Amino acid sequence: MKKGSTITRSSRLKDVLSSPAGHDIIARLLYSLGIDEKAVSRGPIGNLSIGSLPKISFGKFDQAFLDALLTLLNSQAEYPEETPAKKEKKWWKEAVVYQVYPRSFRDSNGDGIGDIPGIIEKLDYLKDLGVGAIWLGPVFDSPNDDNGYDVRDYRKIQQEFGTMEDMDSLIREVHRRGMKLLIDLVLNHTSDEHAWFRKALEDPSSPCRDYYFFRRGGEKQIPNNWDSLFSGPAWRRFPEQEAWALHLFTKKQMDLNWDNPAVRRELAQIACWWLDKGVDGFRLDVISFISKDEGLPDGNPVIGQLMGFTGVEHYFHGPHLDQYLQQFRRESFGKYDSYTVGECAGNGIMLSRLLTGDDRGELDTVFNFDHCENPKRKRFDLYTFDLRPMARELLRWQTEYSPHCWPTVFFENHDLPRMTSKACPDGFCRKELAKLLATMEFTLRGTPYIYQGQELGMENCPFPSLGDFRDVETLNKYSELLGKGMSPRRAFRHILCGSRDNARTPMQWDDTRMAGFTDGPSSWIMVNPDHRDINVETEDGDPDSVLSYYRRMIRLRRGSDALIYGDFFVGNSSRDVLVYERKGEDGRYVVELNLTPRFQKRTISLERLERILGNYEKTGQILHPFEANVYKVR
Ligand code: TEU
Numbered sequence: 001m002k003k004g005s006t007i008t009r010s011s012r013l014k015d016v017l018s019s020p021a022g023h024d025i026i027a028r029l030l031y032s033l034g035i036d037e038k039a040v041s042r043g044p045i046g047n048l049s050i051g052s053l054p055k056i057s058f059g060k061f062d063q064a065f066l067d068a069l070l071t072l073l074n075s076q077a078e079y080p081e082e083t084p085a086k087k088e089k090k091w092w093k094e095a096v097v098y099q100v101y102p103r104s105f106r107d108s109n110g111d112g113i114g115d116i117p118g119i120i121e122k123l124d125y126l127k128d129l130g131v132g133a134i135w136l137g138p139v140f141d142s143p144n145d146d147n148g149y150d151v152r153d154y155r156k157i158q159q160e161f162g163t164m165e166d167m168d169s170l171i172r173e174v175h176r177r178g179m180k181l182l183i184d185l186v187l188n189h190t191s192d193e194h195a196w197f198r199k200a201l202e203d204p205s206s207p208c209r210d211y212y213f214f215r216r217g218g219e220k221q222i223p224n225n226w227d228s229l230f231s232g233p234a235w236r237r238f239p240e241q242e243a244w245a246l247h248l249f250t251k252k253q254m255d256l257n258w259d260n261p262a263v264r265r266e267l268a269q270i271a272c273w274w275l276d277k278g279v280d281g282f283r284l285d286v287i288s289f290i291s292k293d294e295g296l297p298d299g300n301p302v303i304g305q306l307m308g309f310t311g312v313e314h315y316f317h318g319p320h321l322d323q324y325l326q327q328f329r330r331e332s333f334g335k336y337d338s339y340t341v342g343e344c345a346g347n348g349i350m351l352s353r354l355l356t357g358d359d360r361g362e363l364d365t366v367f368n369f370d371h372c373e374n375p376k377r378k379r380f381d382l383y384t385f386d387l388r389p390m391a392r393e394l395l396r397w398q399t400e401y402s403p404h405c406w407p408t409v410f411f412e413n414h415d416l417p418r419m420t421s422k423a424c425p426d427g428f429c430r431k432e433l434a435k436l437l438a439t440m441e442f443t444l445r446g447t448p449y450i451y452q453g454q455e456l457g458m459e460n461c462p463f464p465s466l467g468d469f470r471d472v473e474t475l476n477k478y479s480e481l482l483g484k485g486m487s488p489r490r491a492f493r494h495i496l497c498g499s500r501d502n503a504r505t506p507m508q509w510d511d512t513r514m515a516g517f518t519d520g521p522s523s524w525i526m527v528n529p530d531h532r533d534i535n536v537e538t539e540d541g542d543p544d545s546v547l548s549y550y551r552r553m554i555r556l557r558r559g560s561d562a563l564i565y566g567d568f569f570v571g572n573s574s575r576d577v578l579v580y581e582r583k584g585e586d587g588r589y590v591v592e593l594n595l596t597p598r599f600q601k602r603t604i605s606l607e608r609l610e611r612i613l614g615n616y617e618k619t620g621q622i623l624h625p626f627e628a629n630v631y632k633v634r
């Protein structure tokens with residue numbers, strides 16, 4: 001198929017794979033049907049027409065779905081240029097990034113809430129770990145409906161976290177230690193308490209009204225069928241005005257209208273204001289959602305079911321996303337020596353190529369989450385996570401993402417339960433698993449991200465009751481499940497495994513009652529009882545601890561051109577054992593990973609290989625559960 005030509009019902013599946021949106025969408029569809037993408041690009045399925053999808057899916061995908069799919073496929077006509085890659089060396093390709101969740105890192109004044117002075121107290125710990133940059137969760141003034149992801153004032157610090165002077169000294173102290181600071185900008189939406197939204201409500205004729213998506217309509221006239229990602233409809237009603245406003249997240253997180261040039265200007269000014277203060281870049285919250293299809297049309301129900309939320313096809317990579325990002329970069333961070341990572345769920349390899357190519361002038365890197373759950377599974381499902389499909393997905397990003405692009409490598413963040421608990425719920429291989437993940441994290445090509453506590457092998461928290469949860473998404477989910485007729489006991493099990501609060505319990509500094517997080521009597525969310533064994537102080541003195549392994553792994557990566565910039569090759573692997581190689585100025589490294597909690601046969605010969613790191617004391621003929629080894633080729 002020729003570039004830019006229209007996709008129709010008679011187009012063949014394998015042709016669609018050559019268009020960026022088509023590639024990512026078809027790949028995702030096949031994933032949900034359990035069909036390997038190669039069966040389409042190379043095998044006979046590729047010759048089937050799009051029009052045959054209803055038939056091969058046994059009606060799962062109907063005619064309306066086909067229409068929606070064709071519209072979507074044809075909406076994203078842009079192709080990446082095929083110019084030579086720049087392959088520049090950059091600080092952000094070399095740095096290990098550490099994500100700090102401010103509320104739960106360290107409380108300096110005993111009120112039970114983590115704060116900026118608390119973070120400053122712990123900078124030497126991060127430096128010592130080998131961290132190159134810190135991603136700081138949002139610390140802006142906020143009514144805290146979604147722990148700071150609902151911003152009331154972008155130029156003010158949340159009182160509980162400290163003052164602007166504290167923030168200035170954080171920037172200074174980070175820089176003094178040779179590290180960089182990235183802040184978390186939430187620009188898809190503001191709090192309903194932001195001055196713009198308040199003005200928009202008070203005076204519907206003010207220019208601020210068009211900063212948001214207001215639609216007129218009575219109680220029964222909801223503007224469309226989109227779901228909020230945090231349960232319920234994506235529209236909030238303002239009865240006194242006979243109007244509705246759009247919120248993809250909580251009722252207090254109002255979506256900004258990026259189609260309004262004034263909004264884009266204001267947001268670029270906010271970014272510049274922080275860059276001028278000295279921050280080194282941004283993590284851009286749900287940035288891929290900023291452009292919505294014109295007219296906000298209804299979402300297709302089948303796509304909705306597939307993706308978990310109705311309406312996503314109208315904003316996950318909207319019509320003006322690339323253009324808005326180019327403008328945003330030009331007018332803000334593009335003028336600085338900065339680094340920007342965008343949260344871009346749902347954008348697969350090809351669409352991310354558009355977002356991050358070094359010839360595109362948009363973002364530096366993105367977070368994609370396709371590897372974070374197993375095929376056909378969602379976060380709140382009860383299941384034991386299998387590392388094998390995750391590894392396959394990560395490998396695709398290693399081998400198919402363009403040389404123009406730089407991946408990110410991560411397993412955890414503040415929205416995801418702990419990987420240790422997901423993949424090893426009974427905990428018997430916790431340390432081995434945590435070390436295996438570290439081995440992958442620092443030997444794959446891309447910027448590695450550690451989420452606080454991951455370096456200790458922290459686990460999910462056994463929250464005893466509903467009252468112990470804090471996260472708005474979790475609480476909404478619980479009501480949603482009860483509303484669907486699920487028993488309270490069962491609904492509780494679902495939130496226990498999927499809740500974001502699992503990652504948000506306090507950082508575990510020592511084995512004392514409050515884990516060294518606070519000197520006060522209590523904390524805003526419970527401390528995980530496993531802190532008696534899993535904590536910085538205990539692990540610090542133990543050469544066999546997860547923390548010690550992280551330090552060694554990071555040291556190895558930091559000194560190695562091969563592990564950072566080197567070429568990547570897949571080695572002789574089996575279904576259960578993954579082997580890959582990195583090659584650069586300092587030689588060749590071979591990484592060997594048993595992705596299963598079972599014993600497995602080795603797939604390579606160790607002749608000419610010198611083992612330099614591993615998560616078992618020795619390696620034998622047979623690989624132990626989750627065994628990981630790094631070898632240097634002699
Ligand atoms: O997350 C956006 C987001 O899409 C996730 O919360 C997602 O719903 C979940 O991870 C699905 O697995 C960002 C922030 O990271 C999150 O903390 C905020 O709550 C959200 O945006 C709204 O700002």
Ligand code: CA
Binds near residue numbers: 108109110111112
């Ligand atoms: Ca505090």
